[in-house]
Amino acid sequence: MSNNGRPGPKTPVTLKILRYKPGSIDPPRYDTFQVDADPLMTVLDALEEIRATEDPTLAYRHSCHHASCGTCAMKVNGKDVLSCVTKVLDQKSDVIVVEPLGTMPLVADLVVDMGDFARRYEPAGLSFVRESEYLTEAQTPEGVERYTRFESCIECGICLSACPVANTNASFIGPAGLAAWYRSLQKGDGERADILAAVDSDCGVWGCHGAMECTEACPSQVQPGDLIMYLRREVVKSKLPWAH
Amino acid sequence: MNSNYHVVVIGGGSTGAALVHDLALRGLKVTLVERGELTSGTAGRHHGLLHSGGRYAVKDQESAIECIEENFILRKIAPGSFELNDGLFVAITEEDVAYKDTFLQGCAECGIPTKELTAKEALLLEPNLNPETKLAIQVPDATMDCWRLPMRFFATARQNGADIRPYTEVIGLLKQNSTVTGVHVRSHITGKEYDIKADIVVNATGAWAEKLSEMADARVPVRPTPGVLVAVYGRWNNMVLNRLNRPSDGDIIVPQRELSVIGTSSWYAPDPDRLGLPLDHVERMYERGSELVPGVKHAKMRAAWSAARPLLGEGAAATEGGRDLPRTFKCFDHKERDGVEGLVTITGGKGTTMRAMAETTADVVCDKLGVDAVCRTKDVVLLPYWAYYH
CATH class of the missing domain: 1.10.1060.10 (Alpha-helical ferredoxin)
Known part of the structure; x- marks a missing residue:
């Protein structure tokens, strides 16, 4: 087991995440982060890792981590998905773009107003x-x-x-x-x-x-x-x- | 009142949700801060079991009694948040069968209703159960919605005047000498920092309680003790299935919507923010889960994740697997414990006992504030969760 307690071989992947904080990161911009993705790592796991180790201000919605509650929906490479069951390596891209859902008003970063x-x-x-x-x-x-x-x-x-x-x-x-x-x-x-x-x-x-x-x-x-x-x-x- | 609020609650999990609801009903001016989304810590990630107490009826009776009492109260105040599916404790081996009398006696002592079923009766109810099933005991377990149930507490609290602030992280405590007088927070929505003054600060951060209390040079004996859970596609069982034996790894399968959640393991993790996901635990869930329901062995995985239990315990017993630590909760007044006034911690416990944890804490808070107000949360029916957005 590696130092972050996650299993399997690691592949470096870049996440390009939309950032927005009304009044401070305004207009929105994209920030990039590197993660070492293992085969089971989901986009939500990657966001958790980024928040724990790189940027505690990253805001996103999540709760059950198994597609039962419906809170963690976002756009991953342009597709609307539940981030808790969307695996990083399944995206088959070196750079993954993570953005908030459309239609609903943006609150901050990846959080929309439900x-x-x-x-x-x-x-x-x-x-x-x-x-x-x-x-x-x-x-x-x-x-x-x-x-x-x-x-x-x-x-x-x-x-x-x-x-x-x-x-x-x-x-x-x-x-x-x-x-x-x-x-x-x-x-x-x-x-x-x-x-x-x-x-x-x-x-x-x-x-x-x-x-x-x-x-x-x-x-x-x-x-x-x-x-x-x-x-x-x-x-x-x-x-x-x-x-x- | 010298402060903006009587109480600021830190932590937007099940306990915080039930606590702001209780305090708001008692007429206090209360606010809650949570660094991320509501219920994004342990609250949303557990199996979704409304415990009958059966799991603890033999070795942890205090917790078992709390569970069965709260189980019946929650059904009354949150109708619609549970599947009324009941649970079975299933004997597969002769060793399980030999445990039956101990189990039934424990349940009787704790006031947990039981009904004995023959293998045939159990298999009729649950056709996917291991055909080797010898017998089963029916108990009033149920499936709960881990997100929507706490959200009903938040919705009702909000309606009663509580200010709920998700994405608001405590980065320091306000202090005058040895008295905590509020919190210094950063909003992850605006990026701005500000102070919230309060007469009492409650640390309801669960597995994060020790990290938080360190800001006040206070100590809380909480051990973040995660477990791995695996959700597989398919509703393999309708009732909650438990192994009729002492609690161990992978001995429970809770149906949730069109998934079945197999749980769980147990280890000590010093940092609740970095639990990891041990692959051998994931494999063990499949192996052990398939002893109850053979079909899950090859069921496709929907998700695997870890969730940190906030267990109370100190010393060597706490650093081992944590299986023998009690599941009860405790409210600490840090004035008595550490000489720090104005800070109270509530931790331990389970999702099922969230209301009782809140009642105990609100009693301590009211006592400290000299407020004479009775707890009403046993009777007030909660608003639907979507009222949170009103």
Whole structure:
């Protein structure tokens, strides 16, 4: 084991990190740091190492370190990812560019204001809540064919950052929010007509350009783009009396 | 009041979250500083187990009793932050079976409800369990959301007037003679340094408690004792699975969303900022975890990481693996301990006991301030976590 307690052979890699501190590092600039990356080292591990040994002022969001909490999303070489499961050496580049998520307002360095995400997402009812989950191998009660997961979304903001519409339209509900409305519809949380009315607008399902960047980028396989298309069908169907 | 605040809490983990909530409910003017994102230390990184206390029912009963009491309180004040999935203590070998009576007796002594299941019943509930399973004991363990639960405390505290300041690092303590009168901080948002004056400073930095208390020439017997955790793809079990035996490496698998988290190991790390990730521990999680659920042996890894437990202990026992150190918590008034007035430290404990740790600390703080206010955190239902952003 090496001196930093991390396993395996080391490869030197440069991280080029966007820095911004309103009033002091303003306008933003890029700072570069060297890390000795091992095969398991994630971008988040590298940021932790930089903060511990080189620059204690580096600000970034993180909590669970295993893609469960959704706090550590950022752009790595231009892609919106969870930094805790993005390995440094998998980038296959000598210089890795690390930047904050787009769309949401920048607070400092790699930290964005998740209030913007919450504002778009909240009307559908952020519902992490669940009683329990079930294994596909376990028997389902009579009348239930299979269980559907609704709680995969970790509210990380990646889809909002990746979405070309949300980037330019602050009132667009955005992929995660629309996926949450879909979830409410499937669960039967609230009146069907109210849910469809909430998404039947240019800020809702009709604002989507179908770029599918959200589904592509989602680290939890929520596939928000597909769910938006499903919601569109439901909205149209609800307007055709004979199609119920 | 001579200061801007009655209390400044240092450390935005589970304990700090529950403490600012408690103090705000008691009507105190309180602020919390955290050098990074909230819950970015140990709080967010544990397995996500709401302990029934079963793990400690035999050798650490004080902690087991704290766990089961707090388990029931947290379910009441934070509905929706837990999966009500329960846990099993599973016997795979004859040695495990022989441990059953000791375990059941320990649980009974600590007030932990148990239900004995046959191998067949256990396998029906958990089809991926080792087919060699001999029997299992059901207990009220549960999966918690390590980030969103503390965020509910922060959200509620904020609503009640607490100032929460993430990205604000304490770089010095303000002192008058031997009295701590506040903190000198640097904002990692603006880059600016400033002072926060307070009547009492609480060190709630967990595994970092010793580093922090050194600024005041005070001592805290806390040992950063990390463990390695491995999250694998797939929800291999619905309930929390524990090995029916004395706590050891890789003897627990906690399901979280569509992942299964195998934990954990235990060693002493002097610097909680540089835990490293011993590869042999990662391998041991796979090996030992697959004794409970054989399928995880070849499950694809989603993440491997280390998290530093803040264990209380001194001397030789503390520098070894740390398995035998108690999981209880302790609140230190440094006036009594080191002759330093105005500084209180809370450390040790577990995510599950965060509310009780806060209550004990808030009692000490109120006593020192001469404030007569009762603790209300056992009954006040917490706001949803997203209210933090309101």
